[in-house]
Amino acid sequence: MIHPHTYIHPNARLAQNVKIDPFTVIHHDVEIGEGTWIGSNVTIMEGVRIGKNCRIFPGAVLGATPQDLKYNDEKTYVEIGDNTTIREFVTIHRGTNDRWKTKVGNNCLVMAYSHIAHDCIIGNNCILSNSSQVAGHVIMGDWAIIGGVCAVQQFSRIGQHSYIGGGSLVNKDVPPYIKAVRTPLSYGGVNSVGLKRRGFTLEQINQILDIYRIIYNKGMNVSQALEFIEEEFPATDERDEIVTFIRESGRGVIKRHTKGGSDED
Template sequence: MQATIEQIPKTKRMTHPYTYIDPNAKIAANVKIDPFTVIHGDVQIGEGTWIGSNVTIMDGTRIGKNCRIFPGAVIGAIPQDLKYNGEKTTVEIGDHTTIREFVTINRGTSDKWKTVVGNHCLIMAYSHIAHDCIIGNNCILSNSVQIAGHVVMGDWAWIAGVSAVHQFVHIGQHAYIAGGSLVSKDVPPYIKAVRNPLSYGGVNSVGLKRRGFELEKINHIIDIYRIIFNKGFNTSQALAYIEEELPASDERDEIVTFIRESGRGIIKKYASGIPEED
């Protein structure tokens, strides 16, 4: 059980005197909090976390261990959703996650009751994560990425800078989305999403190699996506062919399940005859 701020002797607090902390906030003893930060009452912060200057942490925020939150961030503000009716919801930030300058993360609504950012994530400056988003572990949001409500992002996914993600989009694990993208369709796992309109750009082989995937497994994933995007099948035909002709694997089953369960439909192969927009 984390100690409340009143239970921590003043000599052990790592809090600047110009910081305001509600006495009901539960903050571990070795959390360092810089000046001019405001922490509301229904807040929990795990040990080893650093909170920079001018940060606002609002009711319903749960922050894990050894996180770093840079100046200007606002975490736990109410959703920017007209359907929100004051229900008690949360933002949950995992351990070892870094939140850079002026990031905003809104808490959930009655849809999921929470917004989640996993462990070991990097959320770069000026990014926004809206209500009811579920961001997996080891994810990266580069500068100024804007994520609308109800988005689900798998582990190890990476969205490059100045991209915007439509509400209810799902992004598979180990996917990479190029900078400046408008993401309005689901992005399956293990791939690169590039160009405008956003399209399949091949398997994220470099990222998979960096994470220890063996070449045989990467080639297996490439074979799956060749059938989906290059064989001239429609989606149902491609999935049926994959299940009949390719050996079972975790990767195969994950890709097939992701596409079958896609609510918005997946991105398509880039059509070279369609000019890119300026």
């Protein structure tokens, strides 16, 4: 299952049924889970942990040192969850002493030419479309989707079940369950289609819609809106996730689109 033209360091730890194609290089202190396939011309550097049944396509580079001048050769890691697919020429860098690791969860799809920088935490079931560029320290919640050719600034947070339209610059936090679109990036409604596909009930979706109407359409400031939501809406996981996310946002969340912006829509 391992081609003779592949180099594997003697202390790399490979589980059963790992398949590695020719001209791939596996450095020391690497762990690869059972059933994973690694294509040709892949470079997996030290400190990488890859789960079970992953697919790593040709040209990917995992575990290179971070592009951070503060990095001082400390021992850090990249962790890739089970059943995750990493397409051609993706780069994922190790962490720094901020989080000590960069992590991509289970069942993710990272499409070709995407980059995930140091100390990012990508949740489960996420999709990063072609040429997504994610800077350091970004947190991305479960089931979030980034459209193609997006740029996410460092320290941004992307909420669970959110969708970001292709070609966007993400320089504010994106709350959970919404669509983020236009230029500058703005609230574009609730991601109702995605939520239905994932089994959310109509009652859950309607509550999310009502909460975001308060936040974006009623003319309240953020503090007023969150207080109103906590007083007037019954406690649910979705309500609490939205309130906590916005309250803990350090750089603020994206705003509602207003006329006069650069987007003609």
